[in-house]
Amino acid sequence: MKKKTVAVSLIGTQLDYVGKRVDRWARWRPNVSLCSQEDLIIDQLHMLHDNHSNRLANNVAVDIESVSPETNVVLHLVNFNDPWDFEEVYAKLFDWCQQQTFDTDKYDYLFHITTGTHVVQICSYLLTESRHFPGRLIQTSPDKDSKNKSIGRIQIIDLDLSKYDQLxxxxxxxxxxxxxxxxxxxxxxxxxxxxxxxxxxxxxxxxxxxxxxxxxxxxxxxxxxxxxxxxxxxxxxxxxxxxxxxxxxxxxxxxxxxxxxxxxxxxxxxxxxxxxxxxxxxxxxxxxxxxxxxxxxxxxxxxxxxxxxxxxxxxxxxxxxxxxxxxxxxxxxxxxxxxxxxxxxxxxxxxxxxxxxLPALKDRKEDIPANIDYELDRYAQITGQRVQFNKEAKLAFVDFATSNKALWTSNFRDLSSAITRLCTLADSSRITAVDVTDEIERLNVAWFDTEQPSTATSLANYLSPEAIAQLDHFDANQLSFVLGVCEHHNSMASAGRELFNVSRTMKSQPNDSSRLQKYLGKFGLKWRDLSS
Incomplete structure (x- = not known):
């Protein structure tokens, strides 16, 4: 069933007032125009007016009935002490909306914004945009090209911005x-x-x-x-x-x-x-x-x-x-x-x-080449000197940086320091394969000569003495290592990325969390056991 259309409007004390003479039908009046459109039937018009405009509102309602008998005009008394006072106007229009029962399944709602002060129009927009008035805006205007000047034209404005392709x-x-x-x-x-x-x-x-x-x-x-x-x-x-x-x-x-x-x-x-x-x-x-x-x-x-x-x-x-x-x-x-x-x-x-x-650099190996270029640009901005790799050197450094040999223990700080050293030591603003070989050696010394903290943990923290006694030495040591890694991570996904750092790169969908969950399950453990 087609929805009926309900419009809300204010009486236009200036634009709607043309007296009661016959020639008023040759004049454009916004509320009469709203109900005179061939392509839009207004089934119900709620027209707001104050004490001073009571007679005008009734006269307009009579004229609307003559041009659009299917329109039921309902008058509402709403007094604004100062129609330019934003706080007062918004509060009274808000209260009026709260008193209404809107049924969007049966009716389409339109708020007519042609009449009233600019403050009224702004408040109408805000109430419609916030869905306190669950409809769209409609504007009427004179049509100079039309033979019947009194009808004018309309424009409907939907504030659902997702419906506008350009926006x-x-x-x-x-x-x-x-x-x-x-x-x-x-x-x-x-x-x-x-x-x-x-x-x-x-x-x-x-x-x-x-x-x-x-x-x-x-x-x-x-x-x-x-x-x-x-x-x-x-x-x-x-x-x-x-x-x-x-x-x-x-x-x-x-x-x-x-x-x-x-x-x-x-x-x-x-x-x-x-x-x-x-x-x-x-x-x-x-x-x-x-x-x-x-x-x-x-x-x-x-x-x-x-x-x-x-x-x-x-x-x-x-x-x-x-x-x-x-x-x-x-x-x-x-x-x-x-x-x-x-x-x-x-x-x-x-x-x-x-x-x-935020993932570690070694977990974002596909992003390392772009970050190398970023660090080169950053060096140029800081020093004013543009340094680049030659082709052989670039391939060698990217190959090492994205391999499992590169630990990147300090993540992007390590990468930034490496590029800074390469750029500073490069002759003729060109990084060579020899420069890259020297830098790789420097990084290896820094990473592997540093005593690494133990990643093992005590199985007694998670398993009973009886369960530990049932484990082979191989399983006990492997499980101790896995649990030690897990203790340093906030999530299964993060821990899984470290544990399966090589095999995950060979899968289209690594499923690190699922693999770790299944491994822990073999020993009756769950991730929540570790986090607790």
Whole structure:
């Protein structure tokens, strides 16, 4: 069954008023025009008017009945003390919408925006866009080319922007630009990383809630936090600055004062007042790197500041306001830190709404060539000197960098340092195969001469003595190694990437999580057993 059409309009005290003479039919009147269209039948018109326009509203209703007998005109008394007062107009139109019963299954709704002040028109748009009025906008206007001047023409405006192809294309392009910006212009190929950046871009421009960036040291948490801030600033979503703090440097009694500020004389050595990082980040972004290093007392005050946007500087009884957005970074497993009593569970719950685990460089081998080019460009921008690989050298370095021989223990910091050394030592701005061979040797010395921490763990943490006694030495040592690796990761996927680092590259779908889950299942273990 075809839906009926219901329109809402205001009486036009100027445009609708033409008197009662016969020649009024030669004049264009917006509400009469709305109900005179051949291609649009208005089944019901709700016309809003004030006390002073009661007679005009009735006269217009009579004329509408004569040109459109199928239209049922319903008059509503809505008085605006000041039709240019935005707060009053919006509140009264909002209340009117709340009092109505809208049935979108049976009716199509139109809000006529031709009449009323500009403030009324803006409020009509806002109520329709927010779906408090569940319909579309319609506008009437005179048609100079028409023989019947009184009918005019109409235009319907649907605020569902996804229906407009040109706008959808622009939005898609804007999202692509945002994602490219967050990636520093690097054309990454890693599917999981690209998916992660896609979601971060959406959250960055739509949310003011805290974000948590996890991942190993050197995975790019600080750079990503900076780009998130720059993207929000670019979109005029922020007025303040980016304040970056390495929490590992905040130790002892100075940590509280550095974060929350202090008054003059609050403690020995406090010769003058200090704002503190939270206040400096007002209306901007506060990036707390290595947030797991904060003490429990600082964590408690930080949680209060996030939830209430207020805190007390050290030595002050007067609360201070700061509307900052928090981005936290850590290479620790904060869930394990909670279990150890080193991190507050309520703070983790608050900052874990948008949590993203950045993969290590060795887990994004397909992105290494693009990052090499990025580091070359970065070196050129910093030094003003353009250095390039010759063909043989480029092939040799990319081959090594993407192989299992390259550990990249410090991730992008290792890669950046390697390119900086290669560019600095290159003669005639050209990196040769000999330069690459020397650099590979340097990296191997740095990676393999460093004593590596043990990845094994005690099976007694997870299995009973009876179960351990049933294991062969081979299985016991292998399981101990696997569990040790798992303890250093936040997720099965991340642990699986490290454990199956070679075989996963030979599969079209690595399924790291599934493989690890099946392996643990052989010993009666589940991932939640490890995380708990």
């Amino acid at each position: 959808a294309t622009r939005f898609d392009r804007e999202h692509l630009e945002g994602k490219a910006f967050l990636k520093g212009g690097i054309k990454t190929k890693n599917v999981a990383f690209n998916r992660l950046i896609t979601q971060i871009e959406k959250v960055a421009i739509r949310s003011h809630d805290p974000m948590l960036l996890t991942g190993p040291t050197g995975a790019g948490k600080s750079q990503l936090a900076t780009r998130i801030f720059q993207l929000k600033k670019k979109r005029a979503m922020l007025k303040g600055d980016l304040v970056s703090v390495n929490c590992a440097t905040l130790k002892g009694e100075n940590a509280m004062a550095a974060l929350f500020g202090h008054t003059k004389g609050a403690f020995t050595g406090a010769q003058s007042a200090r704002e503190g990082f939270l206040l400096t980040a007002n209306n901007g972004v506060l990036f707390l790197d290595e947030i797991g290093e904060l003490g429990l007392e600082e964590q408690a005050m930080l949680l209060h500041a996030i939830e209430n946007k207020t805190f007390h500087p050290v030595g002050s009884d007067t609360p201070v306001k700061s509307n900052f957005q928090l981005i936290a970074g850590t290479n620790r497993n904060l869930k394990q830190e909670v279990k150890k009593g080193a991190f507050r569970e309520d703070l983790l719950a608050r900052i874990n709404l948008w949590a993203y685990d």
